[in-house]
């Protein structure tokens with residue numbers, strides 16, 4: 452590790468690793484990760500769409516625990532909807548092995564020329580005349596200052612790097628899913644199908660069961676922090692697993708948060724950009740964030756290169772990143788936030804009604820927009836607030 456780089460990326464998740472790999476062929480890049488093992492522990496259900504992933508990378512066998520061709524959505528009363536992979540959204544297609552996937556992304560950044568250093572935690576930013584000029588860090592018990600023209604904050608939910616730079620990355624309880632997940636052994640799941648459970652089993656969120664190889668599954672849920680009702684998400688998860696998978700044996704537990712908010716308002720400033728979960732780029736309805744993390748990372752890496760080439764890391768140049776992600780997935784995030792705000796307040800009875808209104812329809816032959824319009828037309832009172840969005 453040197454004391455000066457063109458670009459420092461904080462956080463070796465998908466967003467950070469992708470930003471580093473994009474910029475490294477042309478610039479001097481440092482990618483730091485506070486954990487000692489990239490990708491571990493896994494805070495993710497690991498679902499990703501095949502088309503989404505293939506836009507960025509050629510899928511490797513070793514990343515994939517299961518291939519999934521469809522999803523089932525269960526209403527609180529057990530009414531079931533069968534949905535094709537294409538209609539099921541950005542989390543259905545593959546169930547990844549993120550311990551391997553994230554590590555491979557970091558190796559990719561290293562192959563592109565980045566210095567990748569683990570057990571190195573950013574502890575502050577260096578600020579001069581309002582410009583971010585680098586970071587303060589702790590590496591194996593040693594305090595360091597590392598300077599750079601551009602700092603990319605890819606440090607996940609409630610980004611501290613962003614906060615140190617004066618950007619508000621805190622989440623209101625109504626915009627934060629509090630999640631718990633077990634890797635469960637000894638479960639008999641359909642191995643080509645992801646299951647989603649709506650309703651009060653996970654208030655303001657949903658529960659999921661994603662197959663992970665032979666007789667194992669990621670079984671988890673997210674509860675809106677404002678609806679936890681004094682409980683921990685693990686309490687909801689235990690109740691859910693006992694009810695639906697009584698023979699399952701948890702072999703790993705993970706807890707974590709997912710932003711289900713609008714994106715951070717300012718994702719670029721003088722010498723700094725925020726990417727991935729740090730920028731609240733997860734989908735507010737599904738909580739999926741891997742694909743937007745890859746896309747945001749790629750765009751930030753490109754703009755960082757431009758800034759280094761132009762010798763101008765000011766907000767004027769870095770704002771091109773903000774314009775680029777807004778043009779790519781910003782509209783969808785805004786729309787889905789409005790929809791989420793309505794869905795999280797539906798009662799079990801209302802969710803039953805919604806799901807039942809789709810029973811018997813040829814969903815496989817319908818477009819997503821067609822399905823949404825049909826739901827709205829059959830439930831005009833419940834969904835009056837989202838009608839104008841379609």
Ligand SMILES: Cc1cc2nc3c(=O)[nH]c(=O)nc-3n(C[C@H](O)[C@H](O)[C@H](O)COP(=O)(O)OP(=O)(O)OC[C@H]3O[C@@H](n4cnc5c(N)ncnc54)[C@H](O)[C@@H]3O)c2cc1C
Pocket residue numbers: 461462463464465466467483484485486490494495496497498499541542571572573574605606607608611630631632671706707708709726727728729733738739740741742744
């Ligand atoms: C329970 C759960 C289930 C999910 N399921 C899915 C799913 O099925 N599909 C999907 O697409 N998305 C899912 N997500 C969301 C997805 O995991 C994230 O959107 C994605 O990981 C975002 O990538 P990222 O690189 O922005 O952040 P992260 O993957 O969170 O990476 C941030 C990295 O920064 C490091 N870091 C933090 N602070 C510092 C510091 N000060 N110094 C150095 N390093 C630091 C962290 O250790 C971490 O490695 C889920 C999330 C949770 C919590």
